[in-house]
Amino acid sequence: MQQWTKEADTGPFMAAREQAQATGMPLDEALDDTLRAANYKPQERQRLLLGLHDKADLEKQGLDAKLSRSEEAKLEEVKSDIRPWSEWVTERCLLEEVTASTVTNWRSKLKQLSEWYGSSIVGTMTRKQASAYKLHMVHKKMKTNTILNYIGAFNGFWNYAINNGEITGENIWEGQKKNLPKPKKRQPLDPQLLEAAETKAEQHGDVRFWFGRYQGLRKEDYCGLRWCDLDTNAGVMRLKRYEWNGQKRNLKLKEGGERTIPIHSKLIQKIRLMLPEALTRNDNEPIWPKDYKSHLENWGSKWATCFTKNYGFQSHDLRSYVVTQMMLQNINPYYLHAITGHTVPGTSKVVLGYVAPTLDQVREVLELLE
Numbered sequence: 001m002q003q004w005t006k007e008a009d010t011g012p013f014m015a016a017r018e019q020a021q022a023t024g025m026p027l028d029e030a031l032d033d034t035l036r037a038a039n040y041k042p043q044e045r046q047r048l049l050l051g052l053h054d055k056a057d058l059e060k061q062g063l064d065a066k067l068s069r070s071e072e073a074k075l076e077e078v079k080s081d082i083r084p085w086s087e088w089v090t091e092r093c094l095l096e097e098v099t100a101s102t103v104t105n106w107r108s109k110l111k112q113l114s115e116w117y118g119s120s121i122v123g124t125m126t127r128k129q130a131s132a133y134k135l136h137m138v139h140k141k142m143k144t145n146t147i148l149n150y151i152g153a154f155n156g157f158w159n160y161a162i163n164n165g166e167i168t169g170e171n172i173w174e175g176q177k178k179n180l181p182k183p184k185k186r187q188p189l190d191p192q193l194l195e196a197a198e199t200k201a202e203q204h205g206d207v208r209f210w211f212g213r214y215q216g217l218r219k220e221d222y223c224g225l226r227w228c229d230l231d232t233n234a235g236v237m238r239l240k241r242y243e244w245n246g247q248k249r250n251l252k253l254k255e256g257g258e259r260t261i262p263i264h265s266k267l268i269q270k271i272r273l274m275l276p277e278a279l280t281r282n283d284n285e286p287i288w289p290k291d292y293k294s295h296l297e298n299w300g301s302k303w304a305t306c307f308t309k310n311y312g313f314q315s316h317d318l319r320s321y322v323v324t325q326m327m328l329q330n331i332n333p334y335y336l337h338a339i340t341g342h343t344v345p346g347t348s349k350v351v352l353g354y355v356a357p358t359l360d361q362v363r364e365v366l367e368l369l370e
Contacts, residue, residue: 011038011074012031012037012038012040013031013034013074013075013077013078013119014077014078014120015034016030016031016033016034016035016078017030017077017078017079017080019033019034020078027052027078027079028049028052031048031049031052031078032045032049035048035049047065047066047067048065048067048071048075050063050065051065051067051071051072051075052075052078052079068118069117069118069129070117070118070119071118072118073117073118073119073121073124073125074118074119076119076124077119077120077121077124080121080123080124081166082121082123082124082161082166082167083121083166084120084121085110085111085113085114085120085121085122085123085157086107086110086120088110088157088160089103089106089107089110092106092157092160097254099250099297100294100295100296100297100298101250101296101297104295104296105153106153106157109150109153109154110122110153110154110157113133113154116133116136117129117133123158123161123166123167125172126172127170127172129172130154130172130173130176131176134151134176134180137150138180138181143183143184144180144181144182144183144184145183147180148177148180148183151173151176151177152177154173155171155173155174155176158171158172158173159171186320188321188324189313189317189318189320189321193312193313194321196311196312197209197310197311197312197313198213200310200311201213201311204310205274206274206310207270207271207274207275208222208223208288208300208303209307209311209318210266210267210270210274211267212315212318212319212322213267213318213321213322214264214266214270214322214366214369215237215261215263215264215267215322215339215340215366216318216319216321216322216323216326216339216340216369217239217319217340217341218252218316218319218341219299219300219303219304219315219316220250220251220252220298220299220300221239221251221257221341222237222300223288223291223299223300223303224249224286224299224300225237225239225287226240226242226244226283226284226285226286226287227277227278227281227282227283227284227285227287228281228282228283228284230263230271230278230287232263232268232271232272232278232279235262235263235265235268235363236260236261236262236263237260237261237263238259238260239251239257239258239259239260239261239341240258241254241255241257241258242284244284244285244286244289245289246294247286247289247292247294247297248297249286250297251341252341253341257341259338259341260359261338261339261359261362261366262359262362262363262366264366264367264369265367275287286299288300288303291303303315319340322339322340322369323336323340325369325370326339326340326365326368326369329368331365331368332357332365334356334357335357335361335362335365338356338357338362339362339365339366
């Protein structure tokens, strides 16, 4: 009997489910046993056991278990064969090429959802509860884009569980992105703020600032560069995935993000002045090996934090600035993709391969950026 009682984070509800599945014992008897072992009082046990029955049947008899959301979730947990969300994450990691930062992101979102719901078996949630959680995020003053990101992640896991036959019925997150407050548009970078930041970056010798300023790349793209990835003589940089002394270099677009791109002439000048080693070194060591978070497999986080404090805006704003400037000049989106890695909506990899501009063509367009 003790093996079915509260172990680690199992709890009496999950323990009851495991006991019933392993022994064939009726659910109500198994739950009564595990609740007793967890020192639940008789009245609490009776109320929770009553909650195992169908609500409609209870109403016909004039009964109401008066369960909290968490208690309802725990009882659904007992009756269900759905696995905890953590097992979904583990399984997807085995099947898919997922970065450590993505896994951390998944775990954070699903943990918050399960804490609100009251059970790690979030697959038993109803559409009404999904809507309630969306409203909960709104009440927490979460930004609309953040809420959309959460719903997108949940939607993906529900599709995964439905495809595996673990969840039957609809995906409760479908359509939940509707009726949210309109997301605030990102404000363009103030020219005076940018000018002041350029002066500071010059004074501090912050060469990474200029990578963002003239290339419009994601910070991970340039903060994870190796010495051998820079070729100032040819005027190109190579974005490659690699592993060095246990440090992994990922790209957001994975294999599709690997490419060779021209270096803006003004950035080459900054490299010669602020990063002179790049003119002579050609080894496989990362340029900034200490600015790496192993649990996220992420490059440049420390620098990005200091960036915001030093300049008054985020490093990603430089990327947005470059993209905006190019769009204002009516740059072909395929050139924009080649330079910044910015996706072209509705375009397949095959089409991108056919329309990919040459390196010289991309260089000519990049030099339009002042």
